[in-house]
Amino acid sequence: MSEAERATPFGVYIHWPFCLSKCPYCDFNSHVRQAAIDEPRFVAAFTAEIAATAQRIPGRTVSTIFFGGGTPSLMRPDTVGAILDAVGRHWAIASDVEITLEANPTSVEAARFRGYRAAGVNRVSLGVQSLDDAVLKELGRLHTAREALDAVAIARAIFPRYSFDLIYARPRQTLAAWRSELVAALVHAGEHLSLYQLTIEPETPFAALHASGKLVLPDDDLGRALYDTTLDQCAAAGLPAYEISNHARPGGECRHNLVYWRYGEYAGIGPGAHGRLIVDGTRRATATEKRPEAWLMRVESRGHGVTVDDALSRDEQADELLLMGLRLAEGIDPRRYAAFAGRPLDAERIAALAGHGFVETTADGRLRVTRSGFPVLDAVVADLAA
Ligand SMILES: C[S@@+](CC[C@H](N)C(=O)[O-])C[C@H]1O[C@@H](n2cnc3c(N)ncnc32)[C@H](O)[C@@H]1O
């Protein structure tokens, strides 16, 4: 694929900021509300923000749409349909558009899957997290392993494509236990799996437990062994890692997330959504008001909820290209870095990192991180960007 083709895809991210309860490890922009959510009011606000964004970047063809959260599977299917209609009124929609919705795997949510499919969703991503009921409880999840696997089976029957997420490197998790959990998960996998190492996010209940010594995570050696077995087992099952935490059969990659990682153009719609818009040839970083009710009021008074709208310098774009692209197994094209930065990557730094076995240059000249480099990816990126 040429660089021009890579740059063409355009994604639309829609953020639904509500959950039934807050998981103790999660720091995403998600909120619990006792009162019912006024979905028609949200639809009107999403529609206005889509219109305002399309006015800034008209004439795009949408290749991917992603409903993320929070818990988008709490939305009524007609809410999802109305938002998709709004996207289609302002931009052209590619004939092979990928429309993903993140779902929590409870039976109540699975009951809405047919409605989402009828609204146009053609891919679901389910937050299974674990196949062990005791662990699910500890993670604050509202579903059992049985319920999750039932939701996966319903998703497989209804949607052309599905994926599910698991979290590993959890407290007290042994290598043997993760190996067998992953074997069980792979039986139910379709073309895609997201496997995340548990991260302790600041100011979450897990961070407090961790600080007080009550939540002990795997040490570096075990973390590395867990990561290695994850790569090996998924590759053996035909789903190699195409990104540090994402595994797919060739062709089954999440095209929306590839837009981010290949540093393409995307619009962020809804509370706390981020975008990268190319306006008059300049790439801009956008972000919206995070608090749902404040976002609603802002959109209702100004027509959009944007609070950040910064032109990115050439260096900033070059750094973002590294940060996103080096997560991918395919790596980056160093010529694209040079075009952004106005200078090539530092050959000595690359040679030093390659000497440690952390990066390699492919036959077609791409720079990518190796298996040994992925566990220290942040340091590799920081070194190259310095
Ligand atoms: C923000 S959630 C949204 C989807 C949905 N609400 C859910 O929980 O299933 C997206 C995914 O991020 C992952 N995630 C969230 N917080 C994490 C953390 N602290 N460490 C590792 N993975 C995390 C989970 O696997 C989750 O499925």
Ligand code: SF4
């Ligand atoms: S992990 Fe998912 S369900 Fe749990 S609080 Fe975060 S967004 Fe909500």
